[in-house]
Amino acid sequence: MIFNLDRNNEVMNNNMKTILVTGCLGTIGIKTINYLLENTDYNIIGIDNCISNPKERVFEIINHDRFKCYSSVLFTDPLDNKLKPLFEFMNVDCILHLASLIGSMANSVESNSKYFDNNEKLTLDLLNYCVEYKIPKFIFASSSSVYGNQSCKLTEDSDLQPLAMYGITKVNSEKYINYYHEFFGLNTVILRYTNVVADIKYYGYKGFIPLMVDKIVNDEPIKLFNNGQSKRQYIFIDNIAKANYLAIENDNVSGETFNITVDEEPISLITACNYIYSKLNKNPNYTLYSDKQFGDIDCNWMSNSKAKEKLGFEVITDMYSGIDKYIDYATKK
Numbered sequence: 001m002i003f004n005l006d007r008n009n010e011v012m013n014n015n016m017k018t019i020l021v022t023g024c025l026g027t028i029g030i031k032t033i034n035y036l037l038e039n040t041d042y043n044i045i046g047i048d049n050c051i052s053n054p055k056e057r058v059f060e061i062i063n064h065d066r067f068k069c070y071s072s073v074l075f076t077d078p079l080d081n082k083l084k085p086l087f088e089f090m091n092v093d094c095i096l097h098l099a100s101l102i103g104s105m106a107n108s109v110e111s112n113s114k115y116f117d118n119n120e121k122l123t124l125d126l127l128n129y130c131v132e133y134k135i136p137k138f139i140f141a142s143s144s145s146v147y148g149n150q151s152c153k154l155t156e157d158s159d160l161q162p163l164a165m166y167g168i169t170k171v172n173s174e175k176y177i178n179y180y181h182e183f184f185g186l187n188t189v190i191l192r193y194t195n196v197v198a199d200i201k202y203y204g205y206k207g208f209i210p211l212m213v214d215k216i217v218n219d220e221p222i223k224l225f226n227n228g229q230s231k232r233q234y235i236f237i238d239n240i241a242k243a244n245y246l247a248i249e250n251d252n253v254s255g256e257t258f259n260i261t262v263d264e265e266p267i268s269l270i271t272a273c274n275y276i277y278s279k280l281n282k283n284p285n286y287t288l289y290s291d292k293q294f295g296d297i298d299c300n301w302m303s304n305s306k307a308k309e310k311l312g313f314e315v316i317t318d319m320y321s322g323i324d325k326y327i328d329y330a331t332k333k
């Protein structure tokens, strides 16, 4: 199912919307594409450079004649033009831009450049393709990390104070997107997801809940930094796939930004771990450390009111049920 761009440029032969999903082999890419194949008539083109996930992950996507997948290691090279044939031969209606490096890599000059290339520069390149090939709509996967360290409940108008390179590239990408909306009239939607939990095998970046559940299932001891007091919201993947679908479908929210999160207040790392231990009937086995890693956020608390009001977003699976679903998945795999 993985093809080279230069060997595969046939047009999908129906009149349905064609959605280009970048980062299609990622956790959110796979789950969103499967949702779209099952619930819509869209044609889906997926691209991924396999920087964080193996190409075999494509087999987790439903094998469907409305889905094509392209892989190239060169998507970030401005001179390679690997994506041009795609836009020349296929009528793309919307780009759902999920590709990026996520998490926090070691803070180094080298890793900062990788973040810039794969997150910020790729976003700008794709926006330019939208203008050049008249692709009308662009949806962007941003992150709660754009807000940095703020303990109050955050709305889309709150200050952006990213702490590390990942958040900085998301903020800058958002700025490019808003500029392309204003100047070129591109129909854009920015979705700021909170920490995602998915019932899937993780390869690269593993969020806190999957990491802890897997350790606890295997009776491994846990280290909690910042004395386990950092607070987060966790959102199950079905909510994210639905939010992506709503952003594609809704044409009245052009230029808007939405927080995509659960209704519950954030919980501390200790509370999350104690919940998992009790669900698995195990005794807590963690050690607390007072130090923090650079870029770690103490509290992340977003409001989803605007998404509910304007995007039609509703929470399908609440925060604790989402954690339960990953526990079920981990104990059965």
Ligand SMILES: NC(=O)c1ccc[n+]([C@@H]2O[C@H](COP(=O)([O-])OP(=O)(O)OC[C@H]3O[C@@H](n4cnc5c(N)ncnc54)[C@H](O)[C@@H]3O)[C@@H](O)[C@H]2O)c1
Pocket: 022, 023, 024, 025, 026, 027, 028, 029, 047, 048, 049, 050, 051, 052, 053, 075, 076, 097, 098, 099, 100, 101, 102, 117, 118, 122, 141, 142, 143, 144, 192, 193, 194, 195, 196, 197, 204, 205, 207
């Ligand atoms: N998972 C979360 O908790 C979370 C939270 C907030 C925002 N997000 C955002 O959602 C998006 C998807 O996240 P995910 O969890 O699926 O991540 P993921 O790492 O599983 O998937 C990202 C995919 O993008 C691909 N990729 C990276 N750079 C690329 C490039 N230059 N060209 C082509 N493909 C490239 C990677 O190979 C990977 O398969 C990301 O933009 C991320 O920042 C994720």
